[in-house]
Amino acid sequence: MSLVARKYAHALFLVADEHNQIEEIxxxxxxxxxxxxxxxxxxxxxxxxxxxSDEKKGILLRVFETVSSQYVKNYLKILVDKGRFENIFEIYDDFKAQCNEHRGLVEARVLTVVPLDEALRIALEENLAKRFSKKVILENVIDASILGGAVVYVGGQVIDGSxxxxxxxxxxxxxxxxLQ
Incomplete structure (x- = not known):
């Protein structure tokens, strides 16, 4: 995560938190x-x-006229004015992580060869929740290249049991x- 993305994401998070609009934003x-x-x-x-930049902001405001949050609309204008719109995905990822941290959530991605059955999925979520002391939002991604087992990405860590x-x-x- 770049310093620029972190800075811009944190600014939006502060506004969202200050105005009690984290979920909406x-x-x-x-x-x-x-x-x-x-x-x-x-x-x-x-x-x-x-x-x-005025033309770009005009395009964005027309495309996103249904966005209800004026803070998000203003934020998009700032990204254009500061030449940071190219960083929008990285900024979003960091903003989402800050929101999750604030809500006591952590996202986890588990790679498996076949989809996890519901019982295994629940057990994995519970084990990860205990390990990280947070509620876990688990995404199961199918990846045949791991051959079997699982690889879990959570909280900046990798648990590779593939x-x-x-x-x-x-x-x-x-x-x-x-060699010995």
Whole structure:
């Protein structure tokens, strides 16, 4: 996470917290970022050097006229004025993390070869919640390259229990034995 993204995300978080609108601002900012992610042409248009900042802000305000939070609308204008709109995804990720921290939540992503069944998913969420002392929001991502087992990403940590990792460790051990 860049220092710029952290600074801009924290500024928005402070406004959201000060005005007791963390949930509303997070929801609106999520909607904005989701649309920008899905409409690559919009991002390219806003980053076009031949448009001045007033033109870019006008485009954004028309596209996001349904955004209810005036703070989010003003924030988008600031990102354009400061030439930081290109950092919107990184800023959003940091802002969301700050909101989650404030709400006592942590997001976790678990890679598996097949989808987790509900019982295993609940058990993993409970174990991670105990380990991190926070409520866990778990996302299951299917990734055949791990061969089996699971890789969990949570709170900046990686817990790698994949078959791929175990095979790599055995290979390293065998190579080190051969060198002795």
């Amino acid at each position: 997070l929801a609106d900012f999520t909607g904005v970022v989701d649309l920008v992610r899905s409409e690559k042409n919009l991002l390219n248009l806003i980053l076009t050097p031949s448009l001045n 078959i791929r990792n175990q095979l790599d460790q055995m290979k390293t051990q065998m190579n080190s034995l051969r």
